[in-house]
Amino acid sequence: MFFKRKGINTLSAVFGLSLVAVTGCTSSLQQLKTATTHPSLTTSVDNYKYLIGAGDSVQIFVWRNPEVSGSFEVRPDGKITTSLVEDIAVAGKTPSMLAREIEQTLSKYIRDPIVTVTVSRFVGPFSEQIRIVGEASNPRAISYRQNMTLLDVMVVVGGLTEFADGNNARLIRVIDDKEVTYRIALDDLIKSGDITANADVLPGDIIIIPEAWF
Numbered sequence: 662m663f664f665k666r667k668g669i670n671t672l673s674a675v676f677g678l679s680l681v682a683v684t685g686c687t688s689s690l691q692q693l694k695t696a697t698t699h700p701s702l703t704t705s706v707d708n709y710k711y712l713i714g715a716g717d718s719v720q721i722f723v724w725r726n727p728e729v730s731g732s733f734e735v736r737p738d739g740k741i742t743t744s745l746v747e748d749i750a751v752a753g754k755t756p757s758m759l760a761r762e763i764e765q766t767l768s769k770y771i772r773d774p775i776v777t778v779t780v781s782r783f784v785g786p787f788s789e790q791i792r793i794v795g796e797a798s799n800p801r802a803i804s805y806r807q808n809m810t811l812l813d814v815m816v817v818v819g820g821l822t823e824f825a826d827g828n829n830a831r832l833i834r835v836i837d838d839k840e841v842t843y844r845i846a847l848d849d850l851i852k853s854g855d856i857t858a859n860a861d862v863l864p865g866d867i868i869i870i871p872e873a874w875f
Contacts, residue, residue: 700835701788701865709807709864713751713759715739716784721763724775729767732781739786745770753786788865793818795870796825805864811845812859814868820851826873827851833867 703709713719717735721743733741739752746766751759756778767774783804790802791814798819806813811832821827827847834841843860847870850858862868 700838701863703789703805703864704836706808706861706863709805710755711780711783712753712755712786712789713780714784714786714789715752716782717780718782719751719756719759720779720781721760722777722779723763723767723771724777726771726774729771734782753788756780785864791862791864791866791868793868793870795830795868796822796827796872797868797870798822800870805862809862810859811847811862811868812850814862815847815851821847821870824872826871830868830870832862833869834863835865 702712713735715735715737718732719735719741720732721730723730729744731743733743735741735751740748740750742748749763760776760778763776763778764774767776785804789805791805792802793814794800798821801818803814803817828849830845830847832843832845834843845860846858849855
């Protein structure tokens with residue numbers, strides 16, 4: 662099946678583009694700083710754990726202390742504010758990790774606190790989202806779900822447009838702090854029903870679907 666490995670330096674190299682910004686009223690152009698790549702902590706489908714992200718809604722339950730329990734939305738800076746503690750950093754942590762940290766913090770005010778954290782609205786950090794760009798019917802960023810495959814991703818984005826060159830699509834993944842690109846055969850998978858063209862996706866993957874040359 663198509664899923665060949667090939668090294669690639671930056672996402673800008675895929676598009677062949679550079680980003681520039683106009684400064685004030687002058688005619689000078691300055692190049693923007695290249696965005697930092699944030700690799701996912703998930704390296705295989707077997708070690709996936711959900712990480713809290715900005716926009717998530719977290720439920721914090723402190724046993725026998727309802728006054729400090731409640732529902733909190735994670736702010737864009739990845740933090741929440743509770744009744745006793747301000748600016749708790751929660752993004753990038755699992756619910757159980759966050760519960761243990763809150764217990765440690767609350768122990769200054771409550772004797773032997775027992776905390777449970779659950780997530781009721783799932784967004785996740787940017788590093789854990791899958792981005793689909795190009796000739797998808799609904800290109801977007803989507804939250805990863807355990808054991809998600811290329812076929813699942815295509816269902817979420819509504820498949821390919823009539824102009825897509827699906828068999829020349831690329832999947833970019835960060836492995837050991839290096840960007841690696843794979844060729845994926847989306848036409849074979851979707852239009853021909855070739856299930857051998859299906860493959861696992863991981864948090865942080867970027868799928869680029871080019872336009873066909875007629």
